[in-house]
Amino acid sequence: MSHAEVGSRLASIKHVVLVLSGKGGVGKSSCTVQLALSLVGQGQRVGVLDIDLCGPSIPRMLGLEGRQIHQASAGWVPVFADPSKRLACMSIGFLLPSKDASVVWRGPKKNAMIKQFLADVYWGDLDYLLIDTPPGTSDEHLAAVEYLQEWSPDGAVVVTTPQAVALADVKKEIDFCRKVGLPILGLVENMSGFVCPHCAECTNVFSTGGGEGLARHAGIPFLGRAPIDPALVMLLEQEDKTLVPSANGPAAAGQEQERTASIVETYQRCQLSKLFAEIARRLTEGVAQQQQQQQQTADTMYS
């Protein structure tokens, strides 16, 4: 089945990357947000599409709760997270009547919504479209891959935490990617240790190194390891994204907190942003390399 309407939307988007993980709560959404912010920081135009229909987290993390989608003649206009409109976002969270309302949908309705997101959103010119997914290997994943397949998405970034229980589910996700023919651009090990703000001792809350081991074992590129950073957790949590968060919890009343112009700048103040800048750089390199390879195979096929 051809999905021409999806294709015409994707024509103005250079790269499409899915963020996957078999396990829930490993930080898919927070990694998606951080990758997006890092790429925007590096001068790219980025769109974030949240296809976690039952538990959309992206609006809160980007500080876009309560915002509305506008319908224009060209399609749904996404919500922009920064004043320069370099970071666009689309999520079912913008379409719900209240933040407590549950979306109790079975597969077919979810598939229809995802198709609509892919076919009807007016992204404009983008360098990267990052697609944040729910945990598992089921309807949403199949739908996204099915609709995107013929327009060959660049691939997937797999997120994991280091403990064995999470790795088991992530192995399943890697198997999924292989079965559906989605290239894996790399693996990110998240929540790898926590630096105690009192004594600066790093504790491996969920152990460490498991992700790197898995990447080596599965023969996929390892993009990097990110510890838990309370300042980042705070940034993703707080409603006002222009406040520079501190690692020690919210500021006391009356205490002056630094402000920036937008979430993109606030993020640059977090320690973790340097690490993610590196992860984003490796990702862009991987994407470029893969494109080159595809180009070469295509050239040899036609010559």
Added chain:
Amino acid sequence: MASTGAVPENANEHCPGPESEAAGRAEGCAGCPNQEICASQAAGPDPDLGVVAERLRDVRHRVLILSGKGGVGKSTFTGQLAFALADDESVEVGAVDIDICGPSLPHIMGCAGDEVHRAADGWSPVYVRDNLGVMSIGFMLPSDEAAVIWRGPKKNGMIKQFLRDVEWGRLDYLLVDTPPGTSDEHLSIVQLLKGSITGAIVVTTPQEVALQDVRKEIDFCRKAGVPILGVVENMSGFVCPSCHGESRIFYPTTGGAKALCAELGLPLLGSIPLDPRIGRACDFGSSFLDTCADSPAAQAYAGIVAEIRRRVEGTV
């Protein structure tokens, strides 16, 4: 937005209701955006419901462990709760894992790699203790790397088999570990156990990003008529093992589970601090309460288990 049986907002004016016999086929369905979906679903009550009810006749308490959010510790909690309940040898416990795409229970309960045996009466669960049986799709996969790439209907079929075809026998507790979200698996389990669910335990972590999804799950429980036994806050606070300074990894910017419970009128069963040894116990499939009984987290667990028993056994 559509609930289990309610008419979707964008439906036609004369919608017969998505669960009616005529769903998708009635005159009023012509041109409705949901027509195809309604028509593709089986109409009328499921004939297997009676079989499931008969099979689970001797199960006294059916408890769901839910959370809208992934990775908050549903399976960890289910596993530890099962171990703790089974510490009392007079209590028969069953744990069923309906997270079809990411089964963690076998690993957490130390029975990964075991196989399910088929007897005349049906599948027999994997027994990790004499009075503790576990059932999960994890026991049926060819390798632990194999993905289960199934759409809703296949997942629902599997869940039905776990209830209909497993020889559970006499149980005091059947604990149901669920995947995150409010979708196929959740609708199926609620429909299959129609009206006989003792209650749901909602697991959350303290930060707003998780609470948001948990509110949705509570909304689901209310729409689906599942009573809520209470809320458990997991990963609240972290005690550094080297300096014993307490810090908050996931800061409760909106008041955490306590504020959520107060807002929605639900009981807070307890808060469990983050202890790296819990994760390690899960990786090795051992009971955290037995191995680290001195930890504040184990004490919190013990308090919550006692509270659950009081609430569940007091209600019957």
